[in-house]
Amino acid sequence: MTKRLLMIDDDPDFVSGIKAILDTGGFEVDVAYNPKDGLAALQTKQYDLLLLDIMMGRGAEGIMIARKLRKDARLRELPVLILTGMREQIAFLFPGEPIHPRFVEIDELVEKPVEPKLLLEKVNSLIAAAETKKAGRK
Amino acid sequence: METKPRILIIDDEEVVLDSCSQILKGSGYQLEIADNGVRGVELVQEFQPDLVFVDLKMPGISGFEVLEKVREIDATIVTVVITGFATVSSAVDAMKKGAYDFLPKPFTPDEFRMIARRGIERRRLMLETIALRREKELLREQFASIVSHELKAPLGAVQQNLFALDLELEQTLTSSQKIKMERIMVRIAELLKLINSWLRVISVDINKLKDGFTQLSITKPVSNALESVAALAERKNIEIVSSINAELPPILGDAISLAEVFVNILSNSIKYSPDGTRVVLNAGVQGQNLVTSIQDAGIGISPEDLPHIFEGFFRGKSGQAMAGHGIGLAVARQIVDAHHGSISATSELGKGTTFLVTLPIFVKD
């Protein structure tokens, strides 16, 4: 079944670059250009993964979304791929060494811009991790 | 409303305290008095004066001690010493230790008023300078955020679209078109890297690292760094020999930023060495410290350049021939400083360079 993703990011040009790659990868991608629309979409539709920008609007509004997710029993299960341009804030990224901020149960952080191969890899593995977890509980 | 300037007078002679209070009455100052040093120091804390007059000759704790305490509490508080004629020389001593002025006894009301006014003016200037410095710092942070938003974000969006385009055209582009595409992406990646290293220097408060310090073995950051530079070394056919083992005592620090230190040093060692040479890593205990050495057989650094390589935005003669921004070692030094360690280099032109990273050994208390 086609996986459905939601991307929340306020830079339309960046979004189009990411979306094109995900389209190629066979995903169905919805986009919200601000946190408000993003939260509304999360409430009304079912997604397999969220791509979340951290620095939006007047600061780290992406973090607020992560916080809201954590409080929601259903959304808490949603895997989140965090995309950030703030490399210097997360110091030094090691090649191949993943960063899990643990904003929600299953998440991972990658730096903008992100190469197609890495993007598809991360999306697939996060979705797989969430599914494994769900299956394990049943 | 502007607050009244605050003056504190510490003197054991009641006559002096009385006459000073009398003179300053109604002149727009807030005044407190203390007849001994201990009380005086207490008042410095409570009253937070702009200006403190201190009698040098008092029973109990001396005027000199009071001066020292005042400076510990707040170095921007202006101090003026009160002395008798016979002790003018000790007033000079006091001024050497940071007192701003002295008031010889006996003094006329005008003399006292004038010195008080000057002292208050001095304090005002000091506070203003500090405020200006803070403003500059804010601007610097502001600049960092402008760089990241106005420069880095658009460039990132451009690169992201190129990535997408490259993927979509995979089957369509000729090999020479693919090369052009690749060239564009590589150059943009380099620009992004450059912006990142600027941002690193101007916006990251390296002292904040301290919040995340843990006990760790030097082998962790070293092996992470070795992994990071492996490809670079391979390209130049440089063998990195490390004799660092797990037996070493632990240090207190941040593994990620320490790895960055070693990445920066090692990539220089590789960059500034001829193909086929060796880079040797070693670590050992020296007193209370763990010293890690990184030795290359490269082009070396001239004695004129050597003192400047950790300063930031400095590129030695050796550096100018290579791609670089003169930031790596400055960042390395800042990180090592935050770890209460030190970093140094010795070098001989044409023979090679050795970097030493000294970090205090972790002791449980």
Ligand SMILES: Nc1ncnc2c1ncn2[C@@H]1O[C@H](COP(=O)(O)OP(=O)(O)O)[C@@H](O)[C@H]1O
């Ligand atoms: N291992 C080394 N051998 C020779 N020169 C070095 C070495 N490491 C650093 N340098 C000199 O120190 C300068 C500053 O280094 P760094 O801060 O890393 O900036 P850069 O990006 O220029 O390499 C370099 O430009 C180079 O001249």
